[in-house]
Amino acid sequence: MLTRLVIEDAVRHALMEDAPTGDITAATTIPADETATAVLSARENGVFSGADVFAAAFHEVDPGIQVTMRIKDGERFTAGDTLATIHGNARGMLTAERVALNFTQRMSGIATMTRAFVDAVDAAPGSHARIADTRKTVPGLRPFDKYAVVCGGGRNHRYGLSDAVMVKDNHIAAMQAAGLDLTAGIKHIRDQVGHTTHIEVEVDRLDQIPAVLEGGADTIMLDNFSLEDTRKGVAMIAGRAIVEASGTMTLERVPQVASTGVDVISVGALTHSVRSIDLGLDWA
Structure with a gap:
């Protein structure tokens, strides 16, 4: 970009x-x-x-x-x-x-x-996780911020709202208000988008994962999970979707998160607190 x-x-x-x-x-x-x-x-x-x-x-x-x-x-x-x-x-x-x-x-x-985050994750035992950015960029500078992340060895998350479906807590609340449960809501989204459109769903509790899997999400984001619950989430998903961890990521914490087996760790601090x-x- x-x-x-x-x-x-x-x-x-x-x-x-x-x-x-x-x-x-x-x-x-x-x-x-x-x-x-x-x-x-x-x-x-x-x-x-x-x-x-x-x-x-x-x-x-x-x-x-x-x-x-x-x-x-x-x-x-x-x-x-x-x-x-x-x-x-x-x-x-x-x-x-x-x-x-x-x-x-x-x-x-x-x-x-x-690069510091990437190095920390690469050194974590059993890690295969990628470090990714978020949309928490300076308005008008997103192409520069995201390019710089790649220069540091990280990966870009979606560039903007037009790139992929990402269902967060407020979207879930809106779907439920419309009478759709989580599984039905994800299937409803799938019916409306092209076959190449990626669907990611954010969850903040373990008990939401089965419904998201049944709906057919491509990526499941574990938002602000403890390390123990992150491990449980990875085990529940069992390779049926990409697992992303997000929320309060620090250099001290990311190696532990990476060792749980997640595929992606998104870090807003890369661009909002640099x-x-x-x-x-x-x-x-």
């Missing part, structure tokens, strides 16, 4: 927000024809994401600015590493600097946090 057009549109809007009538400081302190060289450097360890977005910010201001990336998306870096070199018109570089950093620091923060990575752009 993170296409060139999406990147250019977002960068253009960000620059319009930051410098709607130009950069007063750069225009009044730096000669129009002055050139400069700067380096993007890491001030802490992390996983990189956002190379194309970083370059696009400079090119949108001045197509003549040269951006040479020294790292690829998804690669790890350590504090002190040089990640990119930028050369060109000094005014343009300064105008684009903040927008370029804002995107790249956030995206690298998401990639770094995701800390941007400290990257610096310094004149060389």
